[in-house]
Amino acid sequence: MPSLLGFACCPQWARTSLLAPMQHPDINQDCGADFRDCRAMDCATHSFIMRKEHPRAGVPYVKEIIMPEPVPLIRERPASAVSQEITLPISFRALAIEQAGEAVSMQRKSIMALHEDDVLIRIDYASINKMDPGLARVNVFNFPLPYVLGFDFSGEVVGLGAQCQEAFKVGDEVLGRSLTGSCFAEYVVAKRENIVHRGAVPAPEASTYGVAYLTAYESLVMTGGIEQHRGKWIYVAGAAGGVGHFAAQIAKLYGLKVVGSAGKAASLNLLKELELDHVIDYSKQDVVQEVMNLTGGKGADLVYDSTYTQSSYAQSAVVVARGGEYIRLGTEAQVARAGANDVQSVVEGRGARMVISDLGRYARDPLYQAQTAKLTDGLKQAVSWYESGHLKPAITATVPFDAAALQQAFGDFLKGTNNVGKVVVRCA
Template sequence: MRAIRYHQVGGPEVLRLEEVPEPVAGPGEVRIRVHAAGVNFADTERRRGLYDAAVPLPRILGSEAAGVVESVGPGVDTAWLGRRVVALATRSYAELTTAPEKELLVLPERVSFEEGAGLLVQGLTAWHLIHTMGRLSVGQSVLIHAAAGGVGLMAVQLAKAVGAKVLGTVSTREKARLARELGADEVILYEEGDVAERVRTLTEGRGVDLVLDSVGANTWQSSLDSLAVFGHLVSYGSASGAPPPVELESLYEKSLKVSAYWLRTYHPPELQRHAREALRAELAEGRLQVRTGLVVDLAEAAEAHRQLEGRGTVGKVVLRMP
């Protein structure tokens, strides 16, 4: 089969399209004929050696796939054969991949493989940011940085569904338009003045109850300054570099809370099943949209990485199998 591998860490140019052996479904697993694979910012960090650096090379990238179950391993219900699914699946930048049966989610017929490839990593991240970590409720307010990105757009929709006031930050007017289209009440452009000051203006001086920050160094202080009394800042990435250490003394005045979220943390199985089914139901009923931005063929994985790192994309970046 064909797959994207890298033999050394570095820039996008290290990604190679190669012929590799086909995977075999082990006990409790299925083999998926991949139609589309999601591209995430974490993939670029792995490629650069900043994340999961201990994994031996060469390595096939990828962590989510949408496709059709082609075969099942020992102990797996054969009813899965031929079903359209989406799954958290390592090594998904490939024509075939394997995934545990417990990670499978049936893909609604009305949802394309490209859309499905953007559901789980970013959708689950957004769901847990809003519900598990942020515990956002009706009448509260949230500031979502990078609101036109894959996680950002999901978080905007989920926060709006809760009944919260949604503020977002973006880098361009086109991204602002998209964030508003999917539910953001107000969108702030990074380059047009002080973000925290704008947040206070939009909240009549109160600030927001929750800030979701995947940017890191460049937004950290404005995130803290945007919080209301008893506000909560959740960090889930550091695209612009690691944020500075938290000064505990600076949190006392407004009794602020700072935390972090990572999808790869162990989640109780019941919680994760509930989150997956909630996302699938929202998608099937049309209440949640996966907006694909850049969709390119598998062979163009390096270009997908370049555009993602250059902040030239909106929504989900997807590799399709031609």
């Protein structure tokens, strides 16, 4: 019999039947293919519908399995993988995008099967990041439809692959990231190396570390040369944003003197709460003049710009000290669209180093994938810094687990009305 991969829920069904495969003019017999992808459960007939393309004809090949067990999950998996028996639902809710550009909708998804390095997590909170509203409009990553966004989370471990059982156990409270999204949901599968125990970090705050914090950490600590700037000035443009407010705090932890800029009352208040060395209100003050006055006309030894805006990039380039360092975020295409390439000559003309930081390359570039452990260390460091009182995410809004609410949050983000600190979605 082909492998069964799914969950049983109905104790009244006490028989199992394997129905004949869907017939096709060119296929008259069961090919014996191994079915490991359960796509849906028909609750009306208490049966699983399992689909796979026939290996010879490339056509849908369907088996229906009526499951006999009560509640415990059943997973037959590759011999190299092991799963634990726990009680889980057959399906769960997710906030999905049917087609790019369409509104968010509530859908049901099947509980996922695990590979040996997978961890199944019941999500408490997920956070909204800069890329989420954009991906809702344009599916540049070609996610299979319908797709679920959300790339970082906090939650509880409820299932483990064979290679994960020493590092984690069912019931562990964790935080992490999912490279394929899917976190605006009640459950997600993430790779072992992208998850850490959350310690004393509250669940809402823990959900913000996987992308925004990790972007700041990677760009400053791993790619940038923050150590060499200890005791010197750093200018953080967009210091009240999701990435920016983490960057400002990390810079303080490394002993830099931090000046940040903002233009809205809420943003300025956040920067004051973070106790930066100096705060510039760019709606009333000249940023370049302020930075030059603070640094004795030298400029900031380290400039960090996470705004993705042409005007800010140009302004930041002017305040880099000679021989200093300028860190910009994003892929080459993103930065080119924002006009950052226009400022590279300015930075280089000052004898400064331009540093490119792109967290996404750790998902797509084998050279960087080999360094994933360093990102995991960064997540562990975040927990340690929080527990010692030195790094605190600023959560400015909590969105309920509702399609209209998430759609509204995306719209507000694009309009710039909720881009102070972090906005999280309560998924539990």
